[in-house]
Amino acid sequence: MKIFEELLLKYNVPVPRYTSYPPANHFKDSYSENDFIRVLRGSNERKPENIALYFHIPFCEKICFYCGCNACSIGNGNMVKPYVAALKKEIELVSQYINKDRPVSQIHYGGGTPNSIDISFIRSLNDYLFSEFSLIENPEIAIECNPAYLDLKYIDDLLLAGFNRFSLGIQDFNTEILSKVNRQPSAIPPGELFNYIKSAGAGTGVNFDFIYGLPGQSVSSFTETMQMAAEIKPDRLVTFSYAHVPWIKKHQLILEKRGLPSAGEKTKMFLSAYDLLKESGYEPIGLDHFVLPSDDLYNALKEGNLHRNFQGYCTRRTTGQVYAFGVTAISQMDEGYFQNRKEIKDYISDINLGKLPVERGYILSDEQILARAVITELMCNNRVSFSKVASNHKVSVDMIKMSINFDEIKMHDMERDGLISYTPDNIEVTETGSFFIRNIAASLDKAYREKVQTYSKPV
Numbered sequence: 001m002k003i004f005e006e007l008l009l010k011y012n013v014p015v016p017r018y019t020s021y022p023p024a025n026h027f028k029d030s031y032s033e034n035d036f037i038r039v040l041r042g043s044n045e046r047k048p049e050n051i052a053l054y055f056h057i058p059f060c061e062k063i064c065f066y067c068g069c070n071a072c073s074i075g076n077g078n079m080v081k082p083y084v085a086a087l088k089k090e091i092e093l094v095s096q097y098i099n100k101d102r103p104v105s106q107i108h109y110g111g112g113t114p115n116s117i118d119i120s121f122i123r124s125l126n127d128y129l130f131s132e133f134s135l136i137e138n139p140e141i142a143i144e145c146n147p148a149y150l151d152l153k154y155i156d157d158l159l160l161a162g163f164n165r166f167s168l169g170i171q172d173f174n175t176e177i178l179s180k181v182n183r184q185p186s187a188i189p190p191g192e193l194f195n196y197i198k199s200a201g202a203g204t205g206v207n208f209d210f211i212y213g214l215p216g217q218s219v220s221s222f223t224e225t226m227q228m229a230a231e232i233k234p235d236r237l238v239t240f241s242y243a244h245v246p247w248i249k250k251h252q253l254i255l256e257k258r259g260l261p262s263a264g265e266k267t268k269m270f271l272s273a274y275d276l277l278k279e280s281g282y283e284p285i286g287l288d289h290f291v292l293p294s295d296d297l298y299n300a301l302k303e304g305n306l307h308r309n310f311q312g313y314c315t316r317r318t319t320g321q322v323y324a325f326g327v328t329a330i331s332q333m334d335e336g337y338f339q340n341r342k343e344i345k346d347y348i349s350d351i352n353l354g355k356l357p358v359e360r361g362y363i364l365s366d367e368q369i370l371a372r373a374v375i376t377e378l379m380c381n382n383r384v385s386f387s388k389v390a391s392n393h394k395v396s397v398d399m400i401k402m403s404i405n406f407d408e409i410k411m412h413d414m415e416r417d418g419l420i421s422y423t424p425d426n427i428e429v430t431e432t433g434s435f436f437i438r439n440i441a442a443s444l445d446k447a448y449r450e451k452v453q454t455y456s457k458p459v
């Protein structure tokens, strides 16, 4: 796959990742607990009907210098017990407002490093959920794990606790590169981990996460890592572009001293990975995911049913209103988003006072709900039909176009650049355009210009 230099120069500008619309940097501090309660109550009547539960476990053994997640050092581990107790109390608090007759379709533990805490804490949380909620048949129960701290006994315990999707943060197979970013390699060879998890049964899925753009990485080193990954053949593989945001994550400044690859080198790393993974039988999904053709996500893409939330891609079957628990966790409901307190001590203290720990949030206007439908459709399914979105929302096509930053001249410009094919009812993203999907979405986003300097660049 070749991308022309001029396109890269033209489109390598800061743009949102659109894991939500509007993106999280639009959230406001002015929302209160009462606003959250109103939106929680309203979510019982909204589509999708299912419940999705997210648990944020912020603790990590040590902090990787590239990390952009909401993570903190586990230290002596003293905070874990009160933190998990607060999570349970938070479920009780939120449960007062949601209709628990709706089934749970997705449970996701993210972080930080969920496997940094003793398995008994996770087991007791899951047991509590299984006793309090009903589940759809084959719900997705997923956990993000750092393989440096994962052994076979812990995997057995996670399987017994009900998990059926394991997301392993490999990042790179090259141990010299890992040491430059303050990270330990996998304790057990990733191929063995993969085989062990898969031997639990056909319903068990494994994702591998990688990052390109780290100090010490080159096109040949990253291609070698991708080659090793393709030989192991996890069901899903994610190649994250390293997001450098040192104004938010100060520890990332260390990487500037260790020599970050240029934007051009980063693009070549991604394109080489893209070609290799496609030749190895993977199908690209959205921004940075690759899946085997037998995977649910690929079927959903073919049918135009792919969705996305802060936890990643999902299918219509597992999509739900997301209720999120823990420090910094973001509940993602149809009407709006609410993020929890950012400091663990504040989070625990609010919960112990019986308060929902709201830090900030966002309630969408009717116009923004329409804009979100267009942008999500484009980001997930690589195409959007204005008339289909209009009919789903029972409004006119003109109304949809008024809700976004619709500009025919821009559409034709992107068509000339080979990023989209365009008719007045349809935007279809081309293979070249899929590399610039964030730019295409941003061109339709009325709110984009306000915050342009706060995003990372696409490459």
Ligand SMILES: C[S@@+](CC[C@H](N)C(=O)[O-])C[C@H]1O[C@@H](n2cnc3c(N)ncnc32)[C@H](O)[C@@H]1O
Binding pocket: 060, 066, 067, 068, 069, 110, 111, 112, 113, 114, 144, 145, 146, 147, 168, 169, 170, 171, 209, 210, 211, 240, 241, 242, 243, 244
């Ligand atoms: C919460 S972590 C995964 C679990 C575990 N903590 C680990 O590191 O293995 C989620 C993923 O985000 C990705 N990530 C973290 N910081 C990033 C950054 N600055 N840019 C791009 N991806 C990043 C990493 O690939 C990581 O696996």
Ligand code: SF4
Binding pocket: 059, 060, 062, 063, 064, 067, 068, 069, 071, 111, 112, 113, 146, 169
């Ligand atoms: S990448 Fe994972 S292990 Fe490393 S600091 Fe971030 S959350 Fe923790």
